[in-house]
Amino acid sequence: MSRPAAGADVFQAIADPTRRALLDRLRAGEQPMKQLAQPFALSLPAISQHLRILCEVSLVTQRRVGRQRFYRLNPEPLQQVSAWVGHYEQFWTEKLAALGEYLEDSACDET
Amino acid sequence: MSRPAAGADVFQAIADPTRRALLDRLRAGEQPMKQLAQPFALSLPAISQHLRILCEVSLVTQRRVGRQRFYRLNPEPLQQVSAWVGHYEQFWTEKLAALGEYLEDSACDET
DNA sequence: GACTCAGTTAAGCATTCACTTAAGTGTTGT
DNA sequence: ACAACACTTAAGTGAATGCTTAACTGAGTC
Secondary structure, eight states: OOSOOGGGOHHHHTTSHHHHHHHHHHTTOOEEHHHHHTTSSSOHHHHHHHHHHHHHTTSEEEEEETTEEEEEEOOTTHHHHHHHHHHHHHHHHHHHHHHHHHHHHHHHHOO | OOSOOGGGOHHHHTTSHHHHHHHHHHTTOOEEHHHHHTTSSSOHHHHHHHHHHHHHTTSEEEEEETTEEEEEEOOTTHHHHHHHHHHHHHHHHHHHHHHHHHHHHHHHHOO
8 A cells, every 4th residue: 555554543643743743833823734734744645644644543634614624633542542541641740749858958068 | 874763753653553452452561572572473672663753752751680681661741632632522522412412302203 | 602582673564645847617797 | 517626545765663583781690
C-alpha cells in the first residue's frame, strides 16, 4: 500500500508534528481543508493523508458541504493520552516537593 | 545508519507501545536492564535500543553498578505532552457539560 | 589470565512513513 | 454540456523504524 496508516493508534497519530499542528489549528473551530492546509509548506495530498489518519483514530470528523470538506476536532481520544500521562504527574509533583524540602534544608545549612 | 533514532522528540518516543510499557514498568522503581526486559518477547538488543531512545529524550537515566546498568524513570519531559494535551481538556469538559444539559432536557421530554 | 555475565554496538533486513506528482471523483458555475 | 474547483486516491520514492543475529566491551569469577 502507498498511503501511511499510522497504526490506528492515538499515540502514533499525535507523534507527527504536522498532525499536532493540524489539531492545534482545529481548536479554532471547524474548517475546510484548504483553509486548514494554508499555513503548511506541504502539498494538498500530504495534508489530506494526515487528516485521514486523524480521522482513523477519530481525532477529527468530516462534514461535506457542497464541494468543500469541513474538518472538526474531536478531542475525546486524547483522554487516552491524558490518562496515561496522568500516571506520571505524581512523579514530577513528588520531585518538586522533594526539591522544596531540599531547598528548605539547605537554607538552614547555609552558614 | 542502522539503529533507530526516533527524532529526539518526546511525542515520537512515547509513540511506540514497547517504549510506553518500559516506562510503565519503570514506575515501580529503578531496575537493571535484564529485569526490565524480562516480560517482553523481544531480544535484549531490541530493548537496549528502545532504552537508548528513551535516554535521548531524557525520559530515563542510566546508572552503572558493577556490570549492571540500572535504569531510572525521569518523567519531566512528559510535562511537554501533558501541557499539549491540556489545551484539549477544556474541549471535552465542555462536551461533557453539554451532554449533561442534554440529559437534563431530555429527561423532561420523556413522557 | 581464561571464562562467564550484563549489556551495548554493528550490520543487515523488511516494513512503515511522509512526501511527491499524476490521475480520479464529485460539485458548482456558465 | 463543459470547464473550474475542492478535494481524494493511486503510484512511486527516499528515509526512518523496529527487529534480528553476530561481534564487541567491560566487570566480576575461577
